[in-house]
Amino acid sequence: MRTIIEPFKIKVVEPIRMTTREEREKILKDAHYNPFLIHAKDVLIDLLTDSGTAAMSSKQWAGVMEGDESYAGSQSFYRFERVLKELTGFHYIIPTHQGRAAEKILFHIAVRTNGSEQQVIPNNTHFDTTRANIEYVGAKAVDLPCEEGRKPSLRKPFKGNMDLEKLENFIREEGVPKIPLVMVTITNNSNGGQPVSMENLKGVRGITNRYKIPFFLDAARFAENAYFIKLREPGYENKSVEAIAQEIFHLADGCTMSAKKDGLANMGGFLGLNSRAWAQKARSLLILTEGFPTYGGLSGRDLEALAQGFKEVLEEDYLKYRIRSIEYFGEKLVAMGVPIVEPPGGHAIYIDAKAFLPHIPPLEYPGQALVNELYVAAGIRAVEIGSVMFGKADTPADMELVRLAFPRRVYTQSHVDYIVEAMEEIVKYKKKLQGVQITQQEPIMRHFTAHFEPL
Numbered sequence: 001m002r003t004i005i006e007p008f009k010i011k012v013v014e015p016i017r018m019t020t021r022e023e024r025e026k027i028l029k030d031a032h033y034n035p036f037l038i039h040a041k042d043v044l045i046d047l048l049t050d051s052g053t054a055a056m057s058s059k060q061w062a063g064v065m066e067g068d069e070s071y072a073g074s075q076s077f078y079r080f081e082r083v084l085k086e087l088t089g090f091h092y093i094i095p096t097h098q099g100r101a102a103e104k105i106l107f108h109i110a111v112r113t114n115g116s117e118q119q120v121i122p123n124n125t126h127f128d129t130t131r132a133n134i135e136y137v138g139a140k141a142v143d144l145p146c147e148e149g150r151k152p153s154l155r156k157p158f159k160g161n162m163d164l165e166k167l168e169n170f171i172r173e174e175g176v177p178k179i180p181l182v183m184v185t186i187t188n189n190s191n192g193g194q195p196v197s198m199e200n201l202k203g204v205r206g207i208t209n210r211y212k213i214p215f216f217l218d219a220a221r222f223a224e225n226a227y228f229i230k231l232r233e234p235g236y237e238n239k240s241v242e243a244i245a246q247e248i249f250h251l252a253d254g255c256t257m258s259a260k261k262d263g264l265a266n267m268g269g270f271l272g273l274n275s276r277a278w279a280q281k282a283r284s285l286l287i288l289t290e291g292f293p294t295y296g297g298l299s300g301r302d303l304e305a306l307a308q309g310f311k312e313v314l315e316e317d318y319l320k321y322r323i324r325s326i327e328y329f330g331e332k333l334v335a336m337g338v339p340i341v342e343p344p345g346g347h348a349i350y351i352d353a354k355a356f357l358p359h360i361p362p363l364e365y366p367g368q369a370l371v372n373e374l375y376v377a378a379g380i381r382a383v384e385i386g387s388v389m390f391g392k393a394d395t396p397a398d399m400e401l402v403r404l405a406f407p408r409r410v411y412t413q414s415h416v417d418y419i420v421e422a423m424e425e426i427v428k429y430k431k432k433l434q435g436v437q438i439t440q441q442e443p444i445m446r447h448f449t450a451h452f453e454p455l
């Protein structure tokens with residue numbers, strides 16, 4: 001059969017409140033033309049993020065009931081720890097309430113602040129919270145993505161890779177003492193959710209071994225990355241995704257992870273470590289800000305849901321549905337001439353709003369114009385990743401993208417077809433769309449709270 005069905009039946013439903021175009025015009029106006037400020041109940045299809053928005057399975061909900069809420073030594077923690085040790089091979093599994101808490105602890109331990117020289121941490125592309133946590137402890141975050149990753153319309157299998165030549169030159173120039181660790185983000189979220197190949201990860205391991213630098217993964221979407229390796233990398237087609245994921249983790253000395261993505265749950269994260277000395281320091285910091293080492297900011301029921309989620313996320317029927325539904329959406333957009341980042345990544349479609357709306361200059365925010373039109377026309381919530389998010393007063397960002405991120409196991413094909421239809425309509429009148437101006441903003445992270453007015 002060619003049709004790939006959602007590999008689940010729906011057992012619990014959350015009704016979507018239907019709205020009319022007129023209602024949405026008023027809602028968006030009241031939200032100052034910033035969909036971040038819209039109440040979720042006023043959204044029909046919410047593609048703002050894939051973080052913490054997954055639907056849990058009946059086994060996960062059963063686990064929630066089993067949750068052992070003991071402060072110390074909870075059974076739920078031991079189950080969580082066992083699943084993650086089997087998956088990652090790391091000696092120490094330290095639970096945190098989400099990914100950024102693991103980052104904060106890792107960089108506090110790894111970055112030396114008493115030397116005279118500023119320390120630097122390279123990554124294929126740092127995620128925003130990773131970068132912010134590195135800068136917070138006084139170090140510098142450096143991105144070393146491969147050249148292919150910089151070209152949105154280029155179709156290549158592993159555009160999330162790190163540039164190995166640049167990494168080696170970087171280590172030689174900066175010197176080993178300045179580099180506390182090298183990080184690789186799988187999949188490369190800030191660069192279109194593009195995967196990293198096993199060959200590239202092995203390359204990073206080889207270089208970091210040569211220079212004796214610890215190698216860490218930012219593993220938020222490890223299962224999606226492992227599935228792309230199975231689909232696209234020669235030699236892996238007959239391996240299980242679980243075995244590929246294990247191989248990835250075994251290359252590294254540790255990881256941070258936001259379990260709000262491939263943990264298939266709504267909250268959680270962890271820090272994985274092999275170093276005993278680092279684990280001891282990490283647990284002290286954990287107690288200071290997150291909690292005792294057998295819960296780390298999570299309740300027993302969260303730990304149970306995650307332990308089960310880490311197993312389900314490696315089921316290949318699930319991953320096939322997941323990756324195919326995003327690819328399907330991407331194909332429909334390309335067929336109607338909408339420019340997107342190609343090939344589609346693991347968790348989202350990124351529309352190139354600069355190319356889609358060439359009549360709107362970057363500082364009139366074409367991405368925001370499209371985001372707002374998606375909401376008014378069809379009740380779809382997406383997010384601008386362009387000059388609103390990354391630009392400064394008179395300087396636009398490099399790219400004007402609109403991200404439509406898909407929550408895991410939440411929407412069906414007819415939801416996707418509805419979004420496709422909305423885009424078909426918008427394509428017909430896109431020349432009439434106007435930009436926006438910012439009327440109120442905060443000095444940092446302005447996209448969350450800015451107010452706009454249509455021009």
Ligand SMILES: *Cc1c(COP(=O)(O)O)cnc(C)c1O
Nearest residue numbers: 098099100127129189220258260
């Ligand atoms: C979401 C994310 C983080 C941060 O995790 P939170 O759980 O949101 O704190 C870090 N890195 C990547 C790649 C992410 O996608």
